[in-house]
Amino acid sequence: MINPQWLQTFTVLSEMKNFTRTAERLGITQAAVSQQMRLLEQQFGHLLARRGREMALTPAGVALLQYQREVENAENRLQMRLTEAEATCGDVGIVSPGSIGLRLYPLLLELQQQHAGLVLRHRFAPDPEVLEVVLSNKYELGLTSTKPDDPRLSASRFTEEPLELVIPADKTVDSWQDLMQLGFIDHPDGRAMATRLLSRCFPGNPGISSLPITGFSNQVSLLLEPVARGLGFTVLPHFARISFAKQPAIKVVETPVAVVDTLWLIHRQEWPLSSRAEKVVAYLRQALCGSVNTTEPT
Structure with a gap:
């Protein structure tokens, strides 16, 4: 031995x-x-x-x-x-990017309130870190915005999340010039997200670099605060937007083309999910069902 x-x-x-x-x-x-x-x-x-x-x-x-x-x-x-019979007792860890995490965490707390024996851990992390902590068994479940090709991981579609153009509630946007007048509230993924969405909505535009930057935040939970105060517009994922507390102060611009990302649920390939994790996944899927209407992935 x-x-x-x-x-x-x-x-x-x-x-x-x-x-x-x-x-x-x-x-x-x-x-x-x-x-x-x-x-x-x-x-x-x-x-x-x-x-x-x-x-x-x-x-x-x-x-x-x-x-x-x-x-x-x-x-x-x-x-x-x-522990298969203990679907409502024990520890379940889930790690996800910031936007979907803002939506998931309150739902996880609600589930834990219903089942006091559950211990639900959630961690915010970028995609590479999500893969790392799931592979190292630190978290049983993970969500990523790209489907991993690692054979050690099982990946299934979890939900879809469109990008949204968000402006102050008292403003309107009909042209690129309107965006120029508002100014862009940037964030770590801001330029990439804005380029993906605005290039489709405003074809032939001079590019995101032509827009004045009127603010920046690396905290997705705070990103819409300057927008709500009329300081500019931003582009961010749907779940980050609906998690913002001051919805009456902001407005989503209806765009002619949808830009939608698929979020993937991952776990280790070698063993099945625990009954607790399966319960958490089923609960989250049901809670998120219908929250995103568009089905045009990119």
């Missing part, structure tokens, strides 16, 4: 590719890392190939790492089987 502590050290070392950083991650000494590796190699042969500062797994090392993953997957499947 393999010592689980040695196996954990080897797994971290295969990721960090550095004895010092591995020791720091595990909270042990570098000497302890070296000793555990020597003991493993006595049992299984040469596991690491070193050339200068570079480090790579030998075929035996690859086989041992695969064994560790199979053990981890088996433990997760066992845990899910043991």
